[in-house]
Amino acid sequence: MRAMRADVEALDIADVTANWVNAAVLQHQIDERVKALADHAHTPLFFGRLDYLHAPGAESAEGGEGEPPAGGGSQEWRCYIGRRHVHDADGDPMVIDWRAPVSQPFYRASKKDPLDVALRRRFGYTGGELTAYEDEDLTDPAEAEKGVASKLLQAEIERPRVGPMRDIVATIQPEQDEIVRAGLGGTVCVQGGPGTGKTAVGLHRVAYLLYAYRERLARTGTLVIGPNRSFLHYIEQVLPALGELEVRQATVGDLVAHRTRAEVRGEDRAAAAALKGDARMGEVLRRAVRSGVTMPTEPCVVVRGSRRWRVPAYEIEELVRELLARDIRYEAARAALPQRIAHAVLVRMEAAGEAPDDRVQDTVARNAAVKAAVKAVWPPVDPAKLVLRLLSEPDFLAERAEGLLTAEEQKLLLWEKPARSVKSAKWSAADVVLIDEVADLVERTPSLGHVVLDEAQDLSPMQYRAVGRRCSTGSVTVLGDLAQGTTPWATGSWGEALAHMGKPDGRIEELTAGFRVPREVIAYASRLLPEIAPGLAEVTSVRESAGSLEIRRVEAGELDGAVLAACREALGREGSVGLIAADARVAGLAGALSAAGVPFLAPGEEASAVVRLTLVPVSLAKGLEYDYVVLDEPAAVVAGEPDGRTGLRRLYVALTRAVSGLWVVHGADLPTQLAA
Numbered sequence: 001m002r003a004m005r006a007d008v009e010a011l012d013i014a015d016v017t018a019n020w021v022n023a024a025v026l027q028h029q030i031d032e033r034v035k036a037l038a039d040h041a042h043t044p045l046f047f048g049r050l051d052y053l054h055a056p057g058a059e060s061a062e063g064g065e066g067e068p069p070a071g072g073g074s075q076e077w078r079c080y081i082g083r084r085h086v087h088d089a090d091g092d093p094m095v096i097d098w099r100a101p102v103s104q105p106f107y108r109a110s111k112k113d114p115l116d117v118a119l120r121r122r123f124g125y126t127g128g129e130l131t132a133y134e135d136e137d138l139t140d141p142a143e144a145e146k147g148v149a150s151k152l153l154q155a156e157i158e159r160p161r162v163g164p165m166r167d168i169v170a171t172i173q174p175e176q177d178e179i180v181r182a183g184l185g186g187t188v189c190v191q192g193g194p195g196t197g198k199t200a201v202g203l204h205r206v207a208y209l210l211y212a213y214r215e216r217l218a219r220t221g222t223l224v225i226g227p228n229r230s231f232l233h234y235i236e237q238v239l240p241a242l243g244e245l246e247v248r249q250a251t252v253g254d255l256v257a258h259r260t261r262a263e264v265r266g267e268d269r270a271a272a273a274a275l276k277g278d279a280r281m282g283e284v285l286r287r288a289v290r291s292g293v294t295m296p297t298e299p300c301v302v303v304r305g306s307r308r309w310r311v312p313a314y315e316i317e318e319l320v321r322e323l324l325a326r327d328i329r330y331e332a333a334r335a336a337l338p339q340r341i342a343h344a345v346l347v348r349m350e351a352a353g354e355a356p357d358d359r360v361q362d363t364v365a366r367n368a369a370v371k372a373a374v375k376a377v378w379p380p381v382d383p384a385k386l387v388l389r390l391l392s393e394p395d396f397l398a399e400r401a402e403g404l405l406t407a408e409e410q411k412l413l414l415w416e417k418p419a420r421s422v423k424s425a426k427w428s429a430a431d432v433v434l435i436d437e438v439a440d441l442v443e444r445t446p447s448l449g450h451v452v453l454d455e456a457q458d459l460s461p462m463q464y465r466a467v468g469r470r471c472s473t474g475s476v477t478v479l480g481d482l483a484q485g486t487t488p489w490a491t492g493s494w495g496e497a498l499a500h501m502g503k504p505d506g507r508i509e510e511l512t513a514g515f516r517v518p519r520e521v522i523a524y525a526s527r528l529l530p531e532i533a534p535g536l537a538e539v540t541s542v543r544e545s546a547g548s549l550e551i552r553r554v555e556a557g558e559l560d561g562a563v564l565a566a567c568r569e570a571l572g573r574e575g576s577v578g579l580i581a582a583d584a585r586v587a588g589l590a591g592a593l594s595a596a597g598v599p600f601l602a603p604g605e606e607a608s609a610v611v612r613l614t615l616v617p618v619s620l621a622k623g624l625e626y627d628y629v630v631l632d633e634p635a636a637v638v639a640g641e642p643d644g645r646t647g648l649r650r651l652y653v654a655l656t657r658a659v660s661g662l663w664v665v666h667g668a669d670l671p672t673q674l675a676a
């Protein structure tokens with residue numbers, strides 16, 4: 001790889017570019033390439049090897065012919081598999097990208113279906129040093145019987161997690177690989193319990209798609225959507241580690257704020273937020289946008305030279321009705337109307353014996369009288385102003401919500417104190433989604449090529465629509481867990497969520513093998529499942545260690561002290577520690593930690609060798625993981641939510657963040673479902 005980099009660095013472009021713009025562009029590309037070829041001390045160049053029985057299909061082999069290995073004679077074709085492609089001085093591949101078709105058997109081949117592979121070798125590294133390897137003879141039926149689990153794989157799964165999320169290229173499992181390599185054309189939705197690798201799979205899928213459809217996606221773009229900043233921060237290293245630097249990461253809030261330029265400064269009560277997220281609002285808004293269109297009462301009179309051309313009101317009305325019926329975007333129709341009126345004028349000119357050409361039609365379309373007529377019947381719509389009006393004027397809302405929202409619901413929507421202007425309005429997160437919907441009704445939102453939506457269970461129907469219109473001509477990977485839905489509007493069915501996104505044909509897959517949470521801990525958390533998501537399969541932990549689980553009951557007055565003691569105990573072990581607590585308890589615990597001189601971080605801040613403890617408000621715990629988790633007062637976590645079921649779901653999230661051990665410390669009674 002060093003040689004590849006040296007080759008690029010040595011390129012002399014002085015004589016090959018015609019001008020300085022080309023030179024700058026080319027130099028930029030060279031710099032990017034050099035960057036992409038940088039050494040990463042702890043990232044080995046290859047992690048696997050496949051010995052094929054026959055030359056892999058010439059068309060699928062990266063290097064073309066697939067020659068037998070040097071040293072010759074043997075009937076094997078050998079490929080090394082790594083994070084990126086590396087070739088020798090002649091351009092022959094030495095390491096093949098894990099995403100290439102010829103690498104796929106590394107993830108999929110089994111004794112039952114060896115896919116023409118004789119031997120699969122896994123390499124083990126410690127801190128960048130090659131320290132082990134492990135062979136699987138896929139042709140030996142005797143070995144098939146043993147069904148031995150890979151030690152290296154197990155070691156990788158058991159390895160303590162410190163810092164941000166890392167890639168799993170070396171150990172992607174067959175059922176995960178199927179999702180990672182699904183084609184760009186279709187939408188895939190993955191239901192998976194905590195720690196089944198949904199996030200990991202989604203990110204590797206992006207990397208795969210960028211490899212397999214690089215040109216198309218370079219044009220259309222890809223995006224990863226996560227629930228909040230600390231989560232995005234946690235996952236942001238994975239794609240760069242896989243060599244993909246161009247993928248944008250955002251929350252739904254970021255996306256709609258970017259488009260609407262509205263700032264969230266207010267908060268809704270749960271019932272109002274839920275209603276604003278309801279799909280019926282889509283129709284209310286559609287009606288509101290179209291209600292700006294009024295039928296003309298006056299003719300349009302265009303004066304040209306000494307002549308006056310008159311298009312009567314009823315004829316303009318016909319044009320307007322026809323545009324309304326076509327159901328195109330509001331702005332597109334508004335742009336078409338002057339041309340239609342001008343055309344009507346032209347027809348009259350021709351009837352009068354004139355011979356106007358296209359330029360005349362354009363001139364007429366720009367005529368002041370035509371412009372005025374259009375403005376009167378099809379006025380421009382300012383999305384934020386329109387939503388402001390809906391939330392402020394009872395009569396305006398009532399007319400648009402007729403037959404859709406009850407009187408009570410309408411009341412719920414209306415601001416107590418109507419805002420005076422778009423700028424001073426205290427927009428809530430749900431309001432901005434409404435503005436975004438209007439913006440799309442007015443002008444089509446550009447579509448990306450692919451969107452990955454993580455923690456998707458928490459979105460409202462209106463938020464699903466907002467995501468859907470950002471990939472209206474592309475595809476989505478939807479990742480989530482119905483049991484972890486903690487918003488009042490969390491979805492109850494993936495079919496519905498997909499329909500709201502405009503992808504009703506999306507394929508729904510389920511992952512049930514758990515990589516994060518040890519057996520004993522997941523069994524404990526799963527006691528909540530019958531109550532929070534009946535019918536959902538329990539996660540089966542593939543972790544070897546049963547994990548440590550301790551439930552500590554203390555006197556209410558001694559809770560903080562006991563939590564502190566548990567944190568100290570956890571810090572005595574290797575790896576990261578998360579102290580998860582109800583949001584309302586966080587300030588108190590922060591004080592206790594500081595008073596005791598125990599340094600700690602906030603979620604999203606990077607752990608270091610010195611500070612390994614993170615104090616996590618339970619509302620931010622979703623998607624994150626720590627080697628050891630100390631869970632403070634479950635009853636407070638449950639009580640922090642508006643209803644019991646959401647409370648237990650929040651608790652389920654908190655209970656499933658631990659990789660190695662969980663301490664539950666409580667002064668109040670545990671929820672009965674757990675105590676059982």
Ligand SMILES: Nc1ncnc2c1ncn2[C@@H]1O[C@H](COP(=O)(O)OP(=O)(O)OP(=O)(O)O)[C@@H](O)[C@H]1O
Nearest residue numbers: 168171172173194195196197198199200515516623
């Ligand atoms: N095939 C694999 N090999 C090794 N580790 C894996 C594999 N799949 C997942 N993991 C690890 O398991 C942990 C959980 O993965 P991830 O966070 O993607 O799960 P999730 O399904 O998104 O969980 P949650 O529902 O809690 O958000 C991560 O540390 C991830 O690296």
